[in-house]
Amino acid sequence: MKIAPDLFFYPWENYTQNNCNSIMIGGPVKVLIDPGHKRPFPYLERAMTADGFAMDDIGMVLFTHCHPDHMEAGPDLAQLGARLALHPEDEAYLKKIGPAFFQSMGLPMPEVKIDLHLREGDLTVGGKTFQVYHTPGHSPGSICLYWPEIKALITGDLIFAQGVGRTDFPGGSGRKLKESIERMSGLEIDIILPGHGPAIIGRPNVAQNFKTIREMYFPML
DSSP: OEEETTEEEEOOOSTTTOSSOEEEEOSSSEEEEOOOOSTTHHHHHHHHHHTTOOGGGEEEEEOSSOOHHHHTTHHHHHTTTOEEEEOHHHHHHHHHHHHHHHHHTTOOOOOOOOOEEOOSEEEEETTEEEEEEEOOSSSTTOEEEEETTTTEEEEETSEETTEEOOOOSTTOOHHHHHHHHHHHHTSOOSEEEESSSOOEESHHHHHHHHHHHHHHTGGGO
């Protein structure tokens, strides 16, 4: 689904397709955000191929966080030449807790070599400049990626349409999740592309979603 020039959104709709949304940023350097699980990746590959993307043309795979449902397919793309990017706190988390965490979900721990740390601040890729925000709460090194040019926020599992990321996994924090959500609510946002569920399009809808989250979920965090 093309959301804007060079911005494509691939939502999952059932567990045979994947278990997270993926986002593709086109241009001279193609960036795939959250490729999802390895086994159902061919579904995503077919959708991306239909939009003109070849897997060996992907220059960077960016993980919003290190949970298996968002990153398991990443190492296979690294073998095709993509660089892998993750926040350093989630890289440390992955090394410490990753094997047990993957095992708890019935998955083997993949060999992951992180090539680029996603630190807070500007990230320029292929002539496009994004802003990386460290937004812990769902995991210690969760990030959001903001594209100021089109006012799009890629949130991973920070927030969804009328929902928030869970905080009961190791390293989760309800307090930090609320702080991160409030911080992101201060941005000028016309598009939210979450890690699960539908996109949120239009500034009034974005504002209403933050309001709903505050009212429904903040008291429980």
